[in-house]
Amino acid sequence: MNDVIVPTSDVNSETGVIVEWKIADGARVESGDIVADIETSKAVIEVPVTTSGYLLHLAAQDAEVSLATAIARVFDTPEALEAYRATLQAELDEAAVRNAASGVRATLKAKTRAEELGVDLTTLDTSRLITVKEVEAAVAQNVDPATLPAPLKAPEDQERVLLIGGARGATQVIDIFRGNTTQTAVAIVDDDRSKWGTEVYGVPVVGGSDRIGPLFEAGAFDAVVIAISTSVKARAMFRERCAALGVPLTNAIDATSKVASEVTMGRGNVLCAFVQIGTSAIVGDNNFISAYNSFEHHNVLGSDISTGPACVTSSRVKVGDRCRLGTGIYIEPGVELGEEVRVASGSVLLKSVPAKHTVKAKVVTTVVVPNR
Amino acid sequence: MIYSKALNEALHRALGEDNRVVVLGEDISDPYGGAFKVSRGLTTAFPERVKTTPVSEQAIAGIAAGLALGGYRPIAEVMFGDFLSLCFDQLLNHITKYNAMYAGQTTCPVMFRAPMGGHRGYGPTHSQSIEKHFLGMPHLRVLAASPYHAPHDAFADFLAKDDPVLFVEHKLLYPKHLTLPENGAVGDFMARTESSPGVLPSVCLSLVPREDCALTVVAYGYEAQLAASVIEKLGMEEELFCELVVPAQIAPVDYAPIEASVASTRRLLTVEEGTAGWSWGVQIASSIQRTFFGKLAKPVEVLASQPTVIPGARRLEQEMLVGAHHIEQKIREALS
Numbered sequence: 001m002n003d004v005i006v007p008t009s010d011v012n013s014e015t016g017v018i019v020e021w022k023i024a025d026g027a028r029v030e031s032g033d034i035v036a037d038i039e040t041s042k043a044v045i046e047v048p049v050t051t052s053g054y055l056l057h058l059a060a061q062d063a064e065v066s067l068a069t070a071i072a073r074v075f076d077t078p079e080a081l082e083a084y085r086a087t088l089q090a091e092l093d094e095a096a097v098r099n100a101a102s103g104v105r106a107t108l109k110a111k112t113r114a115e116e117l118g119v120d121l122t123t124l125d126t127s128r129l130i131t132v133k134e135v136e137a138a139v140a141q142n143v144d145p146a147t148l149p150a151p152l153k154a155p156e157d158q159e160r161v162l163l164i165g166g167a168r169g170a171t172q173v174i175d176i177f178r179g180n181t182t183q184t185a186v187a188i189v190d191d192d193r194s195k196w197g198t199e200v201y202g203v204p205v206v207g208g209s210d211r212i213g214p215l216f217e218a219g220a221f222d223a224v225v226i227a228i229s230t231s232v233k234a235r236a237m238f239r240e241r242c243a244a245l246g247v248p249l250t251n252a253i254d255a256t257s258k259v260a261s262e263v264t265m266g267r268g269n270v271l272c273a274f275v276q277i278g279t280s281a282i283v284g285d286n287n288f289i290s291a292y293n294s295f296e297h298h299n300v301l302g303s304d305i306s307t308g309p310a311c312v313t314s315s316r317v318k319v320g321d322r323c324r325l326g327t328g329i330y331i332e333p334g335v336e337l338g339e340e341v342r343v344a345s346g347s348v349l350l351k352s353v354p355a356k357h358t359v360k361a362k363v364v365t366t367v368v369v370p371n372r
Numbered sequence: 373m374i375y376s377k378a379l380n381e382a383l384h385r386a387l388g389e390d391n392r393v394v395v396l397g398e399d400i401s402d403p404y405g406g407a408f409k410v411s412r413g414l415t416t417a418f419p420e421r422v423k424t425t426p427v428s429e430q431a432i433a434g435i436a437a438g439l440a441l442g443g444y445r446p447i448a449e450v451m452f453g454d455f456l457s458l459c460f461d462q463l464l465n466h467i468t469k470y471n472a473m474y475a476g477q478t479t480c481p482v483m484f485r486a487p488m489g490g491h492r493g494y495g496p497t498h499s500q501s502i503e504k505h506f507l508g509m510p511h512l513r514v515l516a517a518s519p520y521h522a523p524h525d526a527f528a529d530f531l532a533k534d535d536p537v538l539f540v541e542h543k544l545l546y547p548k549h550l551t552l553p554e555n556g557a558v559g560d561f562m563a564r565t566e567s568s569p570g571v572l573p574s575v576c577l578s579l580v581p582r583e584d585c586a587l588t589v590v591a592y593g594y595e596a597q598l599a600a601s602v603i604e605k606l607g608m609e610e611e612l613f614c615e616l617v618v619p620a621q622i623a624p625v626d627y628a629p630i631e632a633s634v635a636s637t638r639r640l641l642t643v644e645e646g647t648a649g650w651s652w653g654v655q656i657a658s659s660i661q662r663t664f665f666g667k668l669a670k671p672v673e674v675l676a677s678q679p680t681v682i683p684g685a686r687r688l689e690q691e692m693l694v695g696a697h698h699i700e701q702k703i704r705e706a707l708s
Contacts, residue, residue, distance in 0.1 A: 013547050017374055039374070040547060042409065064374075064549060105560060109611045129560065129579050131611055 001084065002051045003070035006038050013040035015064050018071065025057040026081065035072060038065070049074055054081045106130035117208075118193030139193065140210065148211070149197055149204040151187035151220040158184045161250060162212065162221040164238050166190035166198070166205045169227040169288070173270055174201045179255040186221050209238065213245045223250035226268060229288045229306055232322040232340075236304040239268060239286045249286060266303065278315070290327075295319075308345060320355060375519065376546035379410050382524040383447070387418045390531055394439055395422040396432060397449030397485075407451045408487055408546050429458035436482045437467050445531060446482050453486035453540065454500050467536045468511040479534040483527075489542035489594055489645055490693050495684035499693075501593075501646040501677075503540045507623040507655070514623040516592040517541040519551045520558060520575040521620045529572050540622070542594035542645070560604060561616075566629035572620035574629035579607040585615040587706050588633040590656060591643035592622050595694060599643050602699045612707050614641075622652060627659055634660055638669040641706050645694050648676035675702045 006016060016038040023035045029049050036047045049055070053074040059065045075081035104121045106114070106129065113132045114121050117139050124130055124138055154160045159182055163170050166188040177183045187206045190196070195205045206215070215221060224242050226249070228234045242249060249268025257275035259265065266285035271277070275289050278297030287305040293312070295301060300318045308327035318336040319325075326345030337343070338355025346363035353359055373381075387393050395414055397406065401424040405412030414422040425432050429450060436446035450456050463484075470480040490499030506514055513535050515526045530537045553563035558577055567573035577600060578585050591599040596618040606612040615633050619626060634640050640660055642653030653674035660672050678692045 015547060017377075017547075039377075062373075107607065107611050108609045128562075129607075131580060131584070131613075133584070 001076075001080070002049075002053070002074045004035060004047060004049055004055075004072035004074060005070055006045055006047050006065075006067045008040065008045050008067055013042065013067060016040040016045070016067055017064050018059055018061050019044060021057060021061055023055055025055065026078070027055055029053065029055045029074060038067075038071070040067065047071065054078050056081050056085060104130060106135075107132070110135050116192050139191075139208065147197075148207045151206055151215060152184070152203065154184040154186055158182065159223060159250060160184060160186045160221045161252070162186065162215065162224050163188045163203070163227040164190075164209060164212070164224060165226065165228040165234075166192070166195045166200050167228070169229040169270075170200045170203070172229070172272055173225050173227045173252050174203055176252045176254045176270070176272070180253075183250070183252070185225075187215065188227075209241065212242065212247060216245065216247045223248045224268070225250060225252045225270060226286060226288075227270070229270075229290070232304050232306050232324050235286055235288065235306065236322055239304060260297070272309075284321070302339070373550055374546065375517065375523070375548055375550050376408060376410050378550045379517070379523040379541070379546075380412055380414075382522070382527055383411065383414060384417060385524060386447070386527040386531065387414065387421060390445060391421075392443065392445040393421065393531070394444045394446045395449070396425050396435060396446060398425055398427055398432070398451050400424050400449055406449060408543060410485075410541075410546070411449060429455045430462070433459035433462040433467070433482075433484075436484075437462055437480055440467070440480045440482045440536075441470065441478060447527070447530075448482065448484050450484055450486040452498050453488035453502060454497050456484065456486050456502060456506070456538075459484060460505070463506070463512065463536065463538075464509060468509055471511065471534070480536060481530065481534050483530045483537040483539055485539045485541060487541050487543040487546075489544060490682050490689060491544055491594075491695070493684060493686045493689060496681045499682045499689070501540075501542070501644070503538065503622070504644075504646045504651045506538050507652055509623075512536055512538060512623070513621060514538045514540060515572065515620055516622045517545055518575070518593055518596050518618050518620065519545060519548055520553060520563070520577070520596070520618050521572070522550070522552055525572055525620065540593065544594045545597070548597070558600075560608075561600070566632060568626050568628045571626040574617050574619040574626060576615055576617050576629060576633060577603075578613065578615040579604065580613050582615055582633060582636050585613045585633075585637050587612075587614040587639040587641060587703060588617060588630065588637045589614050589641045589643060589699075589703065590617045590619070590630050590653075592619055593645070595643045595645050595699075598694075598696050599699050602696050602703060606700065606703060612703065614703060614707075625652075625656060625659070627656075627663070630656065630660065631663060634664060634668075638664070638667060639706050640668075641673045641675060641702055643675045643694060643699055643702075645677055647679040648674070649679050651676050670706060673702055673706050675699065 019037040019039045021036050031052045034046045034048050038045045051074050053076050056073045065071045104126050110130045110132050113135045119135050174185050177185050185203045189209050190205050191208045198205050226235050226238050251269045253271040254273045256273045257271045259277045260279035262280045263277050264282040268286035270288045272291040274292050276294040281299040283301045284303035286303050290307050290309040292310045295313050296315045298316045302321035304322045307325040311325045311329045313331040314333040316334045317331050320337050320339040322340045323337050324342045329347050331349045335349050336352040340356045341353045343359040344361040347359050347361040400406045400411035401415045432448050436448045439446040467480045488501045551558050561577040564576050565573035589599050603614045617629050642656050644652050657672035657674050677694050683689050
């Protein structure tokens with residue numbers, strides 16, 4: 001098998017158009033035969049073959065072809081040619097099948113959202129480009145509340161809590177409620193349709209976030225905890241939605257955590273096991289504080305913050321809205337983090353960080369070797 | 373069909389349909405057929421009315437002007453648009469003035485066709501887009517080739533009216549396929565044409581309906597094709613949706629299609645390959661900001677090439693001339 005390449009040093013064109021095939025597909029060629037005319041922006045170029053054999057066209061007449069890759073191949077025998085053609089055809093067929101299956105035109109974001117929501121894109125209007133808007137509209141249309149589970153009932157003296165997010169964050173919050181006697185998780189909402197009807201630690205996922213309003217109006221719960229630990233953006237978004245709906249947030253504070261006297265505590269905060277909040281600290285709303293965090297006296301925390309385990313601050317530290325802290329971070333006295341600061345695990349912060357900046361850290365890593 | 377072939381066919385058709393048409397230019401005779409092969413076959417088919425000229429743009433402009441005054445419709449090929457500067461005096465002081473100077477008793481309908489543009493490593497004097505020096509010349513209509521407009525329409529427009537025309541053809545369009553709107557679409561784009569009466573239409577392209585677009589991008593020629601590729605990528609990957617408005621006539625500007633789009637998006641980015649300052653985009657920005665005073669979400673952004681000499685080195689040229697990466701950056705800024 002020999003490649004037929006357009007003989008040109010033309011720097012003006014990267015592609016050309018096949019004006020004419022001089023020798024038919026599958027026919028015998030002799031070395032030196034002109035097999036095709038290729039038109040570039042500058043000229044029509046005659047394309048010769050440099051070996052004898054049987055010619056296989058790799059592009060049709062009028063097709064645009066690269067001047068750098070083969071436009072045809074020459075084979076020693078007709079059998080070799082046909083065998084190669086068969087493999088090419090098989091690849092084409094396979095691609096055609098793939099394309100037919102995914103014949104839907106959708107943006108990358110729409111595809112991701114469809115996966116999150118469990119929407120089959122082929123069921124949507126495929127005559128146009130599908131965007132997130134269409135995917136979400138399809139979900140809204142398809143919901144039949146009658147098929148979704150109802151929230152749990154709880155004794156009168158309990159605060160009945162709806163959780164937003166049915167992933168691992170929900171397990172942490174439910175565990176916190178199991179350790180106290182005043183709050184019970186009665187339902188979970190999650191926009192991932194595949195979770196609908198399932199349970200997390202016995203608490204049903206009752207549908208998507210569009211059910212928050214109707215369930216609240218129906219008196220099915222008293223307050224919300226946002227049980228999403230990973231995305232501060234999602235936390236902020238759902239907090240704003242709840243505010244718009246007039247749905248109150250409530251705190252989920254683990255029985256082992258210590259909130260000192262004279263602390264000002266907002267709403268919607270999740271404090272996992274062994275969290276310490278020092279005296280006179282001010283905590284905003286809707287923060288997800290992981291286990292073994294210690295925010296010393298006179299700290300000021302904003303809202304929609306999320307932290308990993310074992311973040312420890314000294315006194316008078318300020319953490320701005322929507323900050324995202326990794327695991328095992330130490331912060332020196334008086335350090336202030338602006339809004340939307342992200343801090344890598346293992347960082348030790350000696351000075352303040354302006355808003356919308358990321359703190360990167362070179363963590364001392366370990367090497368694992370077999371025992372000697 | 374590639375653009376240069378379509379252009380060649382349109383010239384054949386113009387010569388065949390209208391006996392007033394005369395084509396002249398340097399080295400346009402067969403078998404050479406012009407530096408970019410656009411004139412191929414014309415001297416063979418119409419030997420009386422297609423003439424190779426001496427290597428003198430002044431002569432081409434003068435002969436064309438004389439032919440036009442005599443009732444012909446000369447279409448003059450200027451081998452590289454850069455050389456239009458040699459025609460400038462006759463365009464400014466003669467061709468565009470005769471009609472008014474002689475109180476409408478005569479007309480001088482000449483068309484200059486000029487390959488413009490860079491991205492090819494041709495260096496400082498064969499890569500420019502100098503049309504901005506002709507924009508705003510009173511009584512000169514400037515048209516621009518694009519992959520979304522049939523070249524025949526430019527000639528039909530020239531033959532139907534009595535004014536001189538400059539037809540700017542970006543040389544990178546020549547080997548590209550013409551992609552005219554078909555059934556309201558160009559590839560994955562929805563396409564519609566909009567225009568004011570008597571003006572060649574602008575083609576409006578968007579992946580989603582106009583009301584879902586957050587930015588209008590206006591561009592012509594090869595830059596329109598670059599902008600389309602960026603807009604498609606940003607739309608498909610990130611749902612940053614823009615509407616692209618591609619005019620066929622760049623001077624005088626037909627504001628109606630741009631205004632219709634901006635009324636919905638409230639943001640505008642203009643893109644041109646010519647150098648920055650005193651440019652097409654600046655003119656559009658001035659008008660749009662006046663029309664939409666207080667209603668825009670952001671000031672109009674004008675993207676043009678750096679105001680300096682085009683380097684011969686390809687890598688340096690890529691930094692200097694407006695390329696896809698510059699357009700992407702500007703769109704992101706406009707939508708941020």
